[in-house]
Amino acid sequence: MAFLSDTLARVNPSPTIAVTNKARELAAAGRDIIGLGAGEPDFDTPQNIKDAAKAAIDAGRTKYTAVDGIPELKAAIVAKFKRENGLEYTAAQITVGSGGKQVLYNALVATLNPGDEVIIPAPYWVSYPDMVLLAGGTPVFVEGPMQTGYKITAEQLEAAITPRTKWLIFNSPSNPSGAGYSAAELKALTDVLLRHPQVWVMTDDMYEHLAFGDFKFATPAAVEPGLYDRTLTCNGVSKAYAMTGWRIGYAGGPEVLIKAIAKVQSQSTSNPCSISQYAAVEALNGPQDYIATSRAAFERRRNLVVAALNECPGIRCPMPEGAFYVYPSIAGCIGKTSAGGVKIADDEAFAAALLEETGVAVVFGAAFGLSPNFRISYATSDAALSEACARIKRFCEALR
C-alpha cells in the first residue's frame, strides 16, 4: 500500500515558490541576485492596521472566533462590497478564510465531484489547476493569447462549456499577465454563462485596486446581476493593503455555498487568526490612502518595466491593465543560444539561463500554462527593476 495518496501525485509543487527558493539559495551563496518572482507588495503594512492588531492583542482578542469570521469583519466586508462593487450581501453571505487561497480552495472542495470540470483561462495563477485536482475535479484550460491581450473570448468560453462544467474561475486583473477585462469584455463572457445555468463563477478579485490608466475594474455579479445567485466573489486584504503575511481572504456568495465553505473550514483550520481579523476590520473600515499610493507606485513601475523590456531583442511585452505583473513573450529568443552556451529551447531554459548568467530570477511561462513567456513581478524597487531590465537586455543581445 502506497503511503502517499494518489491525489497528491497529481499535484505539482508551486513553481513560483521554487524560483524564490532557488534565488534565495544563490543569494545565500554570495551571488548578486535580483528576485522578480515573488507575488507580494514590497511595501510595509500601513501603521493604522498594525496598531489595530496590537490593540486586539492588548484587548485579549486572542481566542477562537466564529469559524468563518467575526461579526465586525463580516460587517466591514458587507460595507466594502456595497461601497466599492455595488454588490449587496448580508453577513450570512460572507465567509472569511486564512487568505484568499483558502477561500478558493474550500469552495472547490465543497462543490467538486469526480468528473466535474472547471474552466481556467490560461495563463492562470499557478494554484488554480492544482487546487481543482486536489478537490477531485478536472481543470479545462482555455488559452488567452498575447494577440487578444491574454484574454479569452466569448466564443472560446462557449466552446469549452460541457454539461459537466461546474465553475469558471475568473481573475481580472490577472496574475500572471496583468490583463484586465473591461466591463464590456466581461459582459460578453457573462452573456455566455447566462445560457448555461449549471456553470458557476468563482471570481478572484484579488488585484481589484491595482487598475491603471483608463482601465476600470469590473466584477461578474455587478456586470451581470443575473449571475448573482451563482457567483462567488472572492477578494482579500493581502495585495490591497500589503498584508500577505496576515492571511485574511474573504468572499461573498449564495448562502448555501457560504455554509458549505464554513463546514469544510470547521473541520480543517477553524477560524482565521483572530488578531489578523481585527487588523482586516481596520484595513477595510479605516483610511484608504494606502491604496492610491501603492497604485501610483505600481503604475509607474509597470511603465518603466514595459518600456525597458520592449527594448530587448526577441522580447515583446504588451502593456497590462493592472496587478503587478508583466508577461512578455520570448518567441523571438527561442532556438537561440545564450552567451553561457545554453540552448534556449523553451521558456524554462530561458529562465534558468537568465538566472544562472545574470542573477535575475523570473518565473517561466509554462508554469502559468502559456508559453513561451516569463512573468516578472514588479513589486520591487525602481532601482532593482532598472538594473534587472538592463541585465535582461544584455542577456538577449548576447543570444546567437
Ligand SMILES: Cc1ncc(COP(=O)(O)O)c(C=O)c1O
Ligand atoms: C490571483 C491570486 N489569487 C489569490 C492569491 C492568494 O492571496 P492570499 O494571500 O489572500 O491567499 C494570489 C496570491 O498570489 C493571487 O495572485
